[in-house]
Amino acid sequence: MTTPLPTCPMPDDPAELEDVLGFGLDLNSHALYRIRRPSTLFKLISSKTELKFSFRASNPNGIMLYTANEPSQTDFLECHLEGSKVACSFSAGRGTLKLITPAATYSDGKWHTVWLSREKVDGTLYVDGIEVDSGKASGSPTYINSLERLFLGGVPEEFDAKRVPASSKNSFPGCIKNVTVDDQKINTPVTNLYKAQNCYRDSPESGVSFKNGGGYLKVADKYSVGQRQEISLEIKLTSHTGLLLSSWNAKGDYIVLEMSKGNIIFRAENGGGQLVAQHSVNDPLQFCDGEWHKIQVWKRNNIVQIQVDENPSYESVPLGAQTSADIYDPLYVGGLPVGEAAKGVTVTEGYTGCVRNLISKKPGGDPQTLYLANPLMMGGNLYLGGCPYK
Numbered sequence: 164m165t166t167p168l169p170t171c172p173m174p175d176d177p178a179e180l181e182d183v184l185g186f187g188l189d190l191n192s193h194a195l196y197r198i199r200r201p202s203t204l205f206k207l208i209s210s211k212t213e214l215k216f217s218f219r220a221s222n223p224n225g226i227m228l229y230t231a232n233e234p235s236q237t238d239f240l241e242c243h244l245e246g247s248k249v250a251c252s253f254s255a256g257r258g259t260l261k262l263i264t265p266a267a268t269y270s271d272g273k274w275h276t277v278w279l280s281r282e283k284v285d286g287t288l289y290v291d292g293i294e295v296d297s298g299k300a301s302g303s304p305t306y307i308n309s310l311e312r313l314f315l316g317g318v319p320e321e322f323d324a325k326r327v328p329a330s331s332k333n334s335f336p337g338c339i340k341n342v343t344v345d346d347q348k349i350n351t352p353v354t355n356l357y358k359a360q361n362c363y364r365d366s367p368e369s370g371v372s373f374k375n376g377g378g379y380l381k382v383a384d385k386y387s388v389g390q391r392q393e394i395s396l397e398i399k400l401t402s403h404t405g406l407l408l409s410s411w412n413a414k415g416d417y418i419v420l421e422m423s424k425g426n427i428i429f430r431a432e433n434g435g436g437q438l439v440a441q442h443s444v445n446d447p448l449q450f451c452d453g454e455w456h457k458i459q460v461w462k463r464n465n466i467v468q469i470q471v472d473e474n475p476s477y478e479s480v481p482l483g484a485q486t487s488a489d490i491y492d493p494l495y496v497g498g499l500p501v502g503e504a505a506k507g508v509t510v511t512e513g514y515t516g517c518v519r520n521l522i523s524k525k526p527g528g529d530p531q532t533l534y535l536a537n538p539l540m541m542g543g544n545l546y547l548g549g550c551p552y553k
């Protein structure tokens with residue numbers, strides 16, 4: 164008989180705000196409203212627009228509001244978060260005006276108000292009551308026509324929000340409330356909600372959450388490892404066992420970071436045998452303390468090393484004549500997509516808990532941040548809006 168392993172104490176479900184929409188459960192989380200006459204939203208079809216709303220985000224990129232004539236999207240109006248700056252743009256059919264805040268301070272987990280004021284081709288953007296940008300679109304068209312759908316918090320997968328820069332096209336990692344047009348609240352019921360939820364009452368910390376059952380993020384398509392690589396990330400866990408990072412090539416080289424019963428293990432394969440560095444614990448629940456923990460791993464030719472927080476680091480013995488993990492392949496965080504089998508992985512569970520600040524660095528190179536909240540692909544039970552676990 165073996166005694167079952169204790170599990171990490173689960174954090175309480177975070178409290179929610181009723182009637183405030185939260186997005187970021189998927190790259191395409193959104194709320195869809197049909198724009199029909201007569202309605203508050205129908206007032207967007209006009210030569211003059213007064214659009215206001217409030218948002219709160221803990222991560223820096225995503226679509227807040229988007230409406231365009233379809234399919235050409237020549238007439239449109241949208242607002243998004245772009246590297247923690249608030250940006251809105253519109254066109255009445257010819258030139259586009261894009262207004263953006265100079266400050267990149269708006270993913271700070273606080274509520275902010277946006278007011279986009281447009282008259283014909285002139286526009287002014289106010290954030291938190293202060294004018295931050297204004298300008299004039301080129302050309303003479305003055306009327307925004309033929310809008311049929313308005314998306315809040317993101318767009319469906321099959322819809323290309325082509326007026327938003329690629330880095331901001333994903334779902335908004337936060338909450339949106341109090342949308343008004345000409346100072347009137349939206350009076351149209353939502354037509355469709357896709358992976359939206361009630362907003363959390365307390366602002367989450369920056370990062371992403373792997374909820375019950377876990378999931379995966381693909382954060383790079385062609386992640387290169389080579390001879391030397393340093394990777395760091397921070398975790399706040401809700402289980403003591405799970406896959407954290409993996410990347411591998413078809414020939415059998417790989418890197419893997421995983422947790423098994425509280426032990427944190429980094430493995431790499433150059434082609435000459437598996438290199439292993441392990442931070443071992445006596446108590447599998449040691450890191451289940453509701454705090455953030457920093458993991459740093461290094462691969463130096465045929466040696467790997469791991470350090471957790473300020474603890475002593477552990478290094479593998481040099482092994483084999485091969486020095487390069489010739490990986491130029493996807494890097495996954497958490498688990499893996501269905502059908503993918505990573506090499507060198509021993510645990511069968513996906514990671515659950517939060518992850519933030521994933522940084523990769525080559526010797527002499529600049530640190531490269533891998534944006535967890537803006538992945539190339541994702542799947543499973545994830546939340547891109549931050550870490551709500553206290």
Ligand SMILES: [Ca+2]
Nearest residue numbers: 255256306308
């Ligand atoms: Ca027009």
Ligand SMILES: [Ca+2]
Nearest residue numbers: 433434487489
């Ligand atoms: Ca190799």
